[in-house]
Amino acid sequence: MKRILITGGAGFIGSHLCEILLNQGHHVICLDNFLTGCKGNIAHLIGNDRFQLLEHDIVYPCPIVPVDEIYNLACPASPVHYQRDPIETMKISVMGTFNVLHLAKQYNAKILQASTSEIYGDPLEHPQHESYWGNVNPIGSRSCYDEGKRCAETIFMDYYRKENVRIKIVRIFNTYGPGMLSHDGRVISNFILQALQNEDITIYGDGNQTRSFQYIDDLIEGLTRLMDTEDSFIGPVNIGNPSEFTIKELAERIILLTNSRSRLIYKPLPEDDPKQRRPDITLARKKLNWNPTVSLDEGLSKMITHFKNRIITTNRNKIEPNGFFVV
Ligand code: NAD
Numbered sequence: 186m187k188r189i190l191i192t193g194g195a196g197f198i199g200s201h202l203c204e205i206l207l208n209q210g211h212h213v214i215c216l217d218n219f220l221t222g223c224k225g226n227i228a229h230l231i232g233n234d235r236f237q238l239l240e241h242d243i244v245y246p247c248p249i250v251p252v253d254e255i256y257n258l259a260c261p262a263s264p265v266h267y268q269r270d271p272i273e274t275m276k277i278s279v280m281g282t283f284n285v286l287h288l289a290k291q292y293n294a295k296i297l298q299a300s301t302s303e304i305y306g307d308p309l310e311h312p313q314h315e316s317y318w319g320n321v322n323p324i325g326s327r328s329c330y331d332e333g334k335r336c337a338e339t340i341f342m343d344y345y346r347k348e349n350v351r352i353k354i355v356r357i358f359n360t361y362g363p364g365m366l367s368h369d370g371r372v373i374s375n376f377i378l379q380a381l382q383n384e385d386i387t388i389y390g391d392g393n394q395t396r397s398f399q400y401i402d403d404l405i406e407g408l409t410r411l412m413d414t415e416d417s418f419i420g421p422v423n424i425g426n427p428s429e430f431t432i433k434e435l436a437e438r439i440i441l442l443t444n445s446r447s448r449l450i451y452k453p454l455p456e457d458d459p460k461q462r463r464p465d466i467t468l469a470r471k472k473l474n475w476n477p478t479v480s481l482d483e484g485l486s487k488m489i490t491h492f493k494n495r496i497i498t499t500n501r502n503k504i505e506p507n508g509f510f511v512v
C-alpha cells in the first residue's frame with residue numbers, strides 16, 4: 186500500500202483518480218481548496234479509512250505529510266475558470282509547483298505534473314509531438330494558463346536536474362466525462378447541457394477549429410501507467426485520443442445522440458483559441474503500452490446519461506415525456 190497525495194483531488198480528473206487508487210488498495214490524501222472542485226465529487230469516498238481530505242491552497246507551503254507519490258493536478262482547467270483570476274492561475278502554476286516539489290524532495294516521493302496540450306499553443310505542427318516547442322502568445326488572455334503550465338514544466342525539469350527529484354510530466358489533451366461540473370464551461374459539458382435542454386448550441390467562431398477528445402477512463406489509465414514507469418522515464422508524454430473532430434461535428438453528434446431540437450448558433454471566437462489540436466501518441470504507446478479505448482460516440486453516450494440523470498434529479502418536476510428538462 187502506497188501513500189499517495191493528489192492535489193486537486195476534488196476536481197474532475199482528481200476525483201476519478203482518488204477512486205481508482207483507493208480501489209487499488211492505496212492510502213489516498215486528497216488536497217484541494219475547492220476553487221473549481223466540489224465536495225460532491227468525493228462525498229462517496231469520505232468515510233473510507235484509507236481516504237483523507239486536506240483543505241489547503243498549494244500557493245502556500247504544503248502541510249507536511251509523508252507520501253510516496255504525488256499527482257499534482259491542482260489548477261483550474263477550463264478557460265472560463267482560469268481566466269477569471271489570471272494572477273491566481275499563474276500563482277498556482279508557479280508558487281504551487283515550487284511547494285509541491287519541495288514536499289516531494291523532503292520525502293523522496295515520485296511526483297507527476299499534469300501539464301497540458303495548451304503548452305503547444307496554437308500549434309503550427311500537426312499532430313503535436315512532444316518534441317514540438319509550441320506557438321504560444323505570452324501576453325494574451327490564455328497566457329496565465331499556457332505560460333503558467335510551461336513554467337511549471339521548467340521548474341519540474343530543474344528540480345529533476347538539480348535536486349534529483351523523481352518526476353514525470355504528462356501533457357493531457359482535452360478530456361471529458363462524468364464529474365465535470367455543469368458550469369465547467371468547456372465545450373462538451375456546455376453542448377450536452379444545451380442539447381438536453383433544447384437550448385441553442387453555442388459554437389465559438391465558425392466551428393471549423395478541431396480538438397481530439399479523450400474519455401476520462403483512458404486518461405486515468407495513462408496517468409497511473411506513467412507513474413509506474415521506471416525512474417529514468419520522465420516524459421513529457423502526450424496522453425490523448427488522436428481522433429480529431431471539428432467543433433461543428435461535435436455539436437452535430439451531440440444533437441443526434443440526444444435527439445435534441447437545439448439549433449446551432451455562432452458566437453465570437455475567444456482570443457488565441459487554437460485552430461487545431463491532435464496528439465501524436467507514439468511515445469505513450471511505446472513507453473506505457475497505452476492506447477485510448479473509448480470512442481467519441483461511446484464516451485458521449487455515457488456523459489449524456491450522466492448529465493440527464495443529474496438534470497432529472499435536480500429538476501424532478503419539470504421533465505418532458507422524452508426525459509428532457511424543460512427550461
Ligand atoms: P478541475 O478544475 O475540475 O480540477 C482542478 C482541481 O484543482 C479542483 O478541484 C480545484 O478546486 C483544485 N485547485 C485549484 N487551485 C487549487 C489550489 N491553489 N490549491 C489546491 N487545489 C486547487 O480540472 P480538471 O479537468 O480536473 O484538471 C485537473 C488538472 O489536469 C489541471 O492541472 C489541468 O490543468 C490538467 N489538465 C486537464 C485537462 C482536461 O481536459 N480536463 C487537459 C489538460 C490538462
Ligand code: UDP
Binds near residue numbers: 263359371388389390
Ligand atoms: N467552444 C465552443 N462553444 C462552447 C465552449 C467552447 O465552441 O460553448 C469551443 C472553444 O472556442 C474551443 C473548443 O470549443 O475552440 C474547445 O474549448 P474548451 O474550452 O473545451 O477547451 P480548450 O479550448 O481549452 O481546448
